[in-house]
Amino acid sequence: xxxxxxxxxxxxxxxxxxxxxxxxxxxxxxxxxxxxxxxxxxxxxxxxxxxxxxxxxxxxxxxxxxxxxxxxxxxxxxxxxxxxxxxxxxxxxxxxxxxxxx
Numbered sequence: 001x002x003x004x005x006x007x008x009x010x011x012x013x014x015x016x017x018x019x020x021x022x023x024x025x026x027x028x029x030x031x032x033x034x035x036x037x038x039x040x041x042x043x044x045x046x047x048x049x050x051x052x053x054x055x056x057x058x059x060x061x062x063x064x065x066x067x068x069x070x071x072x073x074x075x076x077x078x079x080x081x082x083x084x085x086x087x088x089x090x091x092x093x094x095x096x097x098x099x100x101x102x
Contacts (some may be wrong), residue, residue: 018068021068025049
């Protein structure tokens with residue numbers, strides 16, 4: 001059981017983590033919602049942001065989708081750098097990077 005748990009933790013560390021379009025929108029707007037409605041709790045604030053996100057026009061959402069795609073590429077690149085071992089020769093590391101990139 002312990003070995004299975006350790007494998008799961010190791011896989012979780014290697015998983016590519018990036019911010020979704022909604023999460024970026026939430027991060028941009030949570031402070032203003034908190035200022036606007038200081039009496040609301042965290043859940044209520046997030047619900048309000050969800051409602052605003054759903055009402056957002058596609059052109060406005062696209063800006064966040066674009067930022068999310070950039071963040072995903074950044075996270076993937078960082079995960080690939082993390083995977084390659086620092087003891088490898090530069091040419092071998094570059095080959096591993098090129099193979100994993102696709």
